[in-house]
Amino acid sequence: MTLLFNLMAQSLQMLLVLALAPLLIGFVRKLKARLLRRKGPPIIQPWLDLIRLLRKEVVLAENASWLYRSAPYMIFAMIWVAASLVPTFATGLTFSWSADLIAIIALLGSARFFLALAGMDIGTSFGGIGSSREAMFGSLAEPATIMIVFTVSFVAGTTQLSEIAAYMVANMELRASVGMALVALLIVAIAENGRIPVDNPATHLELTMVHEAMVLEYSGRYLALIELASALKLLLYISLIACVFFPVGLASHDAGAEAMMIGLCAYVLKLAIGGGALALFETTTAKMRIFRVPDFLGAGLMLGLLATLLVFVTRSL
Amino acid sequence: MPLYLALTCVSALLAVSVYAIVDRRNHDVSRNVYRLCIGLCGVLFLAAVMPRGAHVVSTALPLGLPWIGMHFRIDVLSAFFLAVVNLGGVAASAYAVGYGAHEKEPMRVLPFYPAFLAGMNLVVLADDAFTFLVFWEFMSLTSWALVLTHHHEEDNRRAGFVYLLMASFGGFALLMAFGVLGGVGGAYDFSSIRESTKAGWTSGLVLALALVGMGSKAGLAPLHIWLPLAHPAAPSHVSALMSGVMTKVAVYGFIRVVFDLLGPPAFWWSVEPMTFGAASALIGVLFATIQSDLKKLLAYSTIENIGIIFIALGLALAFKANGMALPAALAFTAALFHVFNHSLFKSLLFFGAGAVLHGSGERSIERLGGLIHSMPKTAFLFLGGCVAIAALPPLNGFVSEWLVFQAILLSPSLPQWTVKLLVPAVGVALALSAALGAGCYIRAYGVAFLGRPRSEAARAAHDPDRWSLATMAVLLTLCLMAGLLPSLLIDTISPVAKDFVGGRMPTQAELSWLSIAPIAESRSSYNGLLVFVFILFSAYSARWVIHKFGTARLRRAPAWDCGYIEKSPMTQYTGSSFAQPIRRTLGVIAFSVRERLDMPAPGETRAARLSVEIKDRIFDYLYAPLTRAVESCATGLNILSLLTIQEFLALVFAALVFLLVLVAI
Numbered sequence: 001m002t003l004l005f006n007l008m009a010q011s012l013q014m015l016l017v018l019a020l021a022p023l024l025i026g027f028v029r030k031l032k033a034r035l036l037r038r039k040g041p042p043i044i045q046p047w048l049d050l051i052r053l054l055r056k057e058v059v060l061a062e063n064a065s066w067l068y069r070s071a072p073y074m075i076f077a078m079i080w081v082a083a084s085l086v087p088t089f090a091t092g093l094t095f096s097w098s099a100d101l102i103a104i105i106a107l108l109g110s111a112r113f114f115l116a117l118a119g120m121d122i123g124t125s126f127g128g129i130g131s132s133r134e135a136m137f138g139s140l141a142e143p144a145t146i147m148i149v150f151t152v153s154f155v156a157g158t159t160q161l162s163e164i165a166a167y168m169v170a171n172m173e174l175r176a177s178v179g180m181a182l183v184a185l186l187i188v189a190i191a192e193n194g195r196i197p198v199d200n201p202a203t204h205l206e207l208t209m210v211h212e213a214m215v216l217e218y219s220g221r222y223l224a225l226i227e228l229a230s231a232l233k234l235l236l237y238i239s240l241i242a243c244v245f246f247p248v249g250l251a252s253h254d255a256g257a258e259a260m261m262i263g264l265c266a267y268v269l270k271l272a273i274g275g276g277a278l279a280l281f282e283t284t285t286a287k288m289r290i291f292r293v294p295d296f297l298g299a300g301l302m303l304g305l306l307a308t309l310l311v312f313v314t315r316s317l
Numbered sequence: 318m319p320l321y322l323a324l325t326c327v328s329a330l331l332a333v334s335v336y337a338i339v340d341r342r343n344h345d346v347s348r349n350v351y352r353l354c355i356g357l358c359g360v361l362f363l364a365a366v367m368p369r370g371a372h373v374v375s376t377a378l379p380l381g382l383p384w385i386g387m388h389f390r391i392d393v394l395s396a397f398f399l400a401v402v403n404l405g406g407v408a409a410s411a412y413a414v415g416y417g418a419h420e421k422e423p424m425r426v427l428p429f430y431p432a433f434l435a436g437m438n439l440v441v442l443a444d445d446a447f448t449f450l451v452f453w454e455f456m457s458l459t460s461w462a463l464v465l466t467h468h469h470e471e472d473n474r475r476a477g478f479v480y481l482l483m484a485s486f487g488g489f490a491l492l493m494a495f496g497v498l499g500g501v502g503g504a505y506d507f508s509s510i511r512e513s514t515k516a517g518w519t520s521g522l523v524l525a526l527a528l529v530g531m532g533s534k535a536g537l538a539p540l541h542i543w544l545p546l547a548h549p550a551a552p553s554h555v556s557a558l559m560s561g562v563m564t565k566v567a568v569y570g571f572i573r574v575v576f577d578l579l580g581p582p583a584f585w586w587s588v589e590p591m592t593f594g595a596a597s598a599l600i601g602v603l604f605a606t607i608q609s610d611l612k613k614l615l616a617y618s619t620i621e622n623i624g625i626i627f628i629a630l631g632l633a634l635a636f637k638a639n640g641m642a643l644p645a646a647l648a649f650t651a652a653l654f655h656v657f658n659h660s661l662f663k664s665l666l667f668f669g670a671g672a673v674l675h676g677s678g679e680r681s682i683e684r685l686g687g688l689i690h691s692m693p694k695t696a697f698l699f700l701g702g703c704v705a706i707a708a709l710p711p712l713n714g715f716v717s718e719w720l721v722f723q724a725i726l727l728s729p730s731l732p733q734w735t736v737k738l739l740v741p742a743v744g745v746a747l748a749l750s751a752a753l754g755a756g757c758y759i760r761a762y763g764v765a766f767l768g769r770p771r772s773e774a775a776r777a778a779h780d781p782d783r784w785s786l787a788t789m790a791v792l793l794t795l796c797l798m799a800g801l802l803p804s805l806l807i808d809t810i811s812p813v814a815k816d817f818v819g820g821r822m823p824t825q826a827e828l829s830w831l832s833i834a835p836i837a838e839s840r841s842s843y844n845g846l847l848v849f850v851f852i853l854f855s856a857y858s859a860r861w862v863i864h865k866f867g868t869a870r871l872r873r874a875p876a877w878d879c880g881y882i883e884k885s886p887m888t889q890y891t892g893s894s895f896a897q898p899i900r901r902t903l904g905v906i907a908f909s910v911r912e913r914l915d916m917p918a919p920g921e922t923r924a925a926r927l928s929v930e931i932k933d934r935i936f937d938y939l940y941a942p943l944t945r946a947v948e949s950c951a952t953g954l955n956i957l958s959l960l961t962i963q964e965f966l967a968l969v970f971a972a973l974v975f976l977l978v979l980v981a982i
Contacts, residue, residue, distance in 0.1 A: 054863060054866060054867030054868070055867060055868055056868070057868060057870035057871065057872055058870065058871040058872070059872050059874050059877075060871055060872065060873055060874070061873075061874065061875065061876035061877070062873050062874065062875055062876065063687065063690065063769055063876070065689045065690060065767070066689075067689060067700070067767065073856040073859055073860055074852075074856060076855070076856070076859055077852045077853070077855035077856035077859065078852055080855045080859075081848065081851050081852050081855055095847065095851065097832065097838065097842055097844070098832065098842070098843070098844035098847040098848055098851070099710075099843055099844065099848055100841045100842065100843060102719055102722055102841075103710055103715075103719065103843050103848065106708070106709060106710050106715055106719075107710055107848070109707075109709055109752070109755055110704070110709040110710060112755075113704065113707060113709055113755055113758075113759060116759045116763065117759060117762060117763055117767060119763075120759075120763035120764070120767045120768055120889075120890065121689075121763075121767045121768065122768070122876045122878075123686065123687065123767070123768030123769035123876070123886060123889045124876055124878040124882065124888075124889065125878070125883070125888050125889060125890060126878055126879060127890070128763075128768075128889055128890020128894065128895060129890065131759065131763060131890070131895070132760075132890060132894065132895040132896075132897070132898055133898055135755075135756035135759050135760065135895070135898075135899070136756070136898035136899050136902065138752060138755065138756060139749070139752040139753045139755070139756045139899065140752070140902075141752075142748065142751070142752035142755075143745060143748035143749040143751075143752050146722070146744070146745075146748035146751075147744075147745065147748065150725070150726065150741065150744060153726055153841075154726070154729055157840065158839060158840045158841060159723070159726065159840070159841040160838075160839060160840065160841055160842065163839055163840075216877065216878070216879070217876055217877055217878070220867075220868075220870075220871075221863050221867050221868075224863075224867075225859065225863070290898075291898075291901065291902075294898075294902040301745075305741070305745055308741045308744070309738070309741055311729070312729060312737055312738065312741055
């Protein structure tokens with residue numbers, strides 16, 4: 001009976017992240033439009049776009065291989081699994097024991113691996129440019145993330161996200177190292193999601209693009225999956241930041257329905273705040289040159305390293 | 318009796334060498350030799366994994382030096398490495414049954430190949446310093462002969478020369494290490510070395526010598542320079558053995574000397590392996606990222622993986638020195654797990670590179686492309702190898718790296734500041750090399766196997782024979798199994814950890830749903846099987862939903878590429894353009910890259926040229942001065958050859974007197 005209940009909670013969470021991810025994108029777009037004094041499309045527009053893409057015929061390049069056709073499913077599945085492993089409204093859900101924070105980051109790494117390969121499969125110059133840049137960003141962002149993981153797990157004594165969240169709820173205090181880790185994670189999140197100032201999710205046909213260049217040849221249902229996956233990734237990062245640094249309102253897995261409801265409301269609120277901050281940040285910043293990005297990410301890496309060292313030097317900071 | 322069985326098989330391997338020479342006129346000799354090797358390595362593998370209970374088997378044979386004899390022994394550590402060596406041996410031989418048929422000069426491979434296998438086995442079985450060194454050199458020499466298979470090419474001769482030089486240097490260091498270990502009493506069998514007490518400075522010296530000696534064979538930076546030259550020079554199945562297996566024999570030697578013979582460690586022993594391991598990991602992966610020769614790329618990536626293994630071993634030493642048995646067992650298990658993993662996926666990748674080389678005649682990824690269409694089966698298997706080595710879940714490479722990270726996360730409880738501050742730095746190096754490694758394999762696979770073919774050779778490439786494909790498929794299956802069911806492997810390694818670092822990880826097979834948890838489930842746990850099932854389930858449910866509610870219509874059309882598709886496949890991204898961002902961001906520090914652009918003035922009609930110059934700093938700053946110093950010494954000593962006979966005799970006399978005085982004091 002407990003198992004059934006746990007499985008239901010887990011599937012509920014999986015469906016929840018899936019439903020919310022495009023809405024989050026829609027919310028950020030709407031807010032950005034409002035900040036620019038435009039009206040903007042409705043918040044459910046990303047969902048409508050996805051449905052429309054599903055109904056469209058796929059135009060596949062002539063020399064696309066099986067890898068190109070199966071990559072969207074793999075990328076989507078990996079990111080979805082990673083996103084459902086992050087506690088959203090409750091901790092300790094059934095599957096959260098099957099992978100810790102390092103495994104979640106590695107799952108995202110797998111998704112990136114296949115996305116970059118798919119970008120090179122058709123054999124166009126745009127695909128290559130995107131994959132090459134993605135590989136460079138990834139190889140700087142991933143170690144920065146690992147440093148953040150180090151910091152957080154030194155503080156909490158575990159790499160298990162549910163346990164980290166539980167520890168953070170119990171020990172609400174200001175720590176310099178955790179603060180630095182938060183800044184580093186924000187930098188990584190911006191870069192990993194291809195947001196301004198690293199990449200511009202709204203541009204097209206520009207030599208500065210990264211993510212768009214890789215998926216340029218995708219259409220129809222494949223494009224829908226890729227878009228959904230990238231929306232899920234944004235949601236994942238916001239949930240991760242919320243779960244590790246702002247775990248207020250998280251219900252524990254054995255709590256009742258009421259606590260779960262509170263957790264759910266808190267989660268939606270956190271997503272709205274995260275999305276709002278992102279929209280505000282993006283409207284006030286300009287995109288940077290591609291070769292400035294390593295400096296930006298390097299700052300993230302250094303902050304992460306500094307945070308780790310701080311924890312090492314003084315267990316109390 | 319597994320030991321006698323093993324020794325019989327090894328002698329049989331040596332006999333196969335002789336058979337290869339005797340029967341050289343026979344048309345089928347190549348197939349016969351490799352088939353015999355499969356059988357013998359298979360039996361050796363079974364002898365290694367055969368349950369022996371807790372006891373150790375040893376024997377002394379009346380061979381070798383008269384007052385020492387030859388001692389052989391199987392304990393849990395040598396059994397583990399025997400299994401790794403012979404699994405690699407079976408795979409390489411099975412692959413070579415098909416691949417070896419294309420060899421133009423079979424007599425340059427066949428006699429040495431079984432002897433090389435025998436040499437590696439005997440090093441692992443040796444139980445005294447003399448036997449160990451003899452077979453260590455035997456292994457070096459046979460592999461050197463194999464490197465020189467295609468001796469007509471200038472590059473290969475150079476590779477052979479550098480290899481021989483580094484091998485002799487390493488062998489020399491080991492000779493001194495065992496000399497110091499044996500002490501004045503000259504106790505050269507391992508059991509008496511184990512029991513003797515060592516002074517503080519002795520252990521430091523032995524540690525440094527062992528690191529140099531074993532490290533030069535394993536390819537630890539800065540002693541790695543022979544490796545990227547030698548591995549591409551040998552035939553592919555030999556490269557796989559050298560890279561996947563022989564480097565592991567060196568790791569075995571390091572563990573044997575440092576964890577076993579040298580006695581209880583001091584905490585500072587961990588500094589050297591960790592520093593050199595971290596340096597190797599970074600240097601290896603950075604150079605792998607810019608290589609365009611597929612086999613050279615794989616060779617550099619071996620250096621990276623050896624670095625990871627040494628980092629884990631260093632951590633194990635640090636924990637063991639402080640009496641922290643459980644973390645030590647975790648780090649040690651991680652190292653052995655990675656040894657096993659690397660032997661699997663590196664062999665697989667070298668076999669894949671061999672298939673590409675044979676199928677297209679090309680080794681440079683810049684002239685390949687689109688192989689996924691012309692050699693689909695190889696492409697699939699090679700992709701599996703790339704995912705495994707890039708440490709991506711759910712394959713096995715991730716599990717061992719995850720274990721190393723878990724070991725690093727336990728390091729704040731170490732009391733010494735040196736180690737405490739070193740570990741996070743090593744952690745960054747490890748994380749950076751893991752991420753760069755993934756990028757490196759995206760590049761290798763993307764440029765060689767995906768896109769459009771850049772040459773006629775790539776268009777006309779074909780899959781290899783069934784033996785080769787089957788071998789690669791089996792290796793990939795093993796990689797997947799080790800990734801999905803890591804608990805079984807961890808439990809197999811546990812007895813080794815118990816004997817060598819004095820602790821063991823909790824029995825993993827008892828945990829629910831086959832998860833692994835190094836310390837406790839509340840601290841960290843990972844379940845490869847569940848994650849894999851979870852991914853498959855998500856992918857298939859997405860597919861089901863899409864095909865139920867969406868349309869399945871699909872049309873093939875020319876690529877879009879923003880409307881400007883260029884007909885020539887040369888407009889694709891190449892390997893060097895792919896590596897350019899990394900070269901630009903990290904290149905200045907790592908390889909002192911210099912890019913030169915020769916742009917014609919307006920009106921001139923010649924083509925613009927971009928040239929990139931990359932230097933290996935280790936070569937420039939360490940080996941070049943060394944070579945110069947040796948050369949100038951040699952020139953200086955030339956005077957000696959011009960001495961008259963009287964002067965010579967006087968010199969000998971003076972030397973004699975000097976030595977006698979030295980002994981008298």
